[in-house]
Amino acid sequence: MGDACVSGSLLLRVFIYIVGSINYFSDWAPSALCETQLVAILQFCQLWMIDAGVAFAIHGLDGLGLCPSRMLELGRQFSIAQWIGPAVAALLQTPLRDISKEAVEQVGLIAFETIVRAKDALESERKLMAAVPPPLPQAVSCRGHDRCQKIWVDTWFKTVGRELLHPSKPLPFNRIISRTLELNYDGLSTDCKGDAIIQMTTSSSFQIEEAITQSATARIISRYGLEIVRSLRPSVVTLLMSVDSTATHGMIVARIPSPYQFLYILLVLVRSTHMTFNPTRCLLHCSITTG
DSSP: OHHHHHHHHHHHHHHHHHHSSSGGGTTOOGGGSOHHHHHHHHHHHHHTTOHHHHHHHHHHHHTTTOOHHHHHHHHHHTTBGGGHHHHHHHHHTSOGGGSOHHHHHHHOHHHHHHHHHHHHHHHHHHHHHHHSOOOOOOOTTOSOHHHHHHHHHHHHHHTHHHHHTOSSSOOOGGGHHHHHHHSOOTTOOHHHHHHHHHHHHTOGGGGHHHHHHHHHHHHHHHHHTOBOOOOOOOOOOOOSSOOOTTOOHHHHHHTSOGGGHHHHHHHHHHHHOOSOOOHHHHHHHHHHHHO
16 A cells, blocks of 8 residues: 555656756756647556646646637547536637538537537527617616616617627627626716616626536536546656656666556657657557566
8 A cells, every 4th residue: 555655656756857847857848749749648648547647738738729629629538627618618609600520520519519509599698688678777866767768778779789799790798798888878867877787797697608608518528427637737846756867767767666667758758759659659669668
């Protein structure tokens, strides 16, 4: 039992030493790796349940600015739930005509169907909101509320309503309240307008986009059985084991418990070559090297 704990701790120290910013590997960081290499590390480390390696690869991929469809594809493939929400939110903002066939294949049929249904729900809410202005409560100080009502409705239809239905750049749901505040409602009681804004900020109707996005994300996560994987941000950590900065790879490998020598050799391969490689081929190489 003690040996297993020591091995896990030793793995983390060696891993941070390799990818950190100290001594021998000070010039190497996640940003130095391409998507193919990081995905290979992620696949390899998930296969061997090396949590530190998984976290490192996730951190590196987070910094690449992957397109939403690719992020969702990798999230599904490697059960990384925290990538699903941002990807779904971005795809919901993308017109269907701009989603390529390749993107649909990356997203997957089940997830894409969920996204299309969510887009349809958002479109219905958008039309409803454009056609039905929010209620205008009568302030205590208002003495001509019929006039206020007419000004409120007319201004809404001429501005916010039209902007919500703009064919190429519709007004985002989260901008409706701030846009309403910006408008000049000439002749409208300031107290009536203020009460209306307060009522809008507390209404769930203006959080509908977030609610639909969260619901679609939850359905996709549930359907694929995904889990949250914590992302590790490599930092300068004192190496508890004594490794001289001039040590050769062979000397370092000799000090690593055999179950984790695979990881070290894989990382050395990634660092020493920027060519595309197959994780299975790396595994075979590691098996021969450490056997």
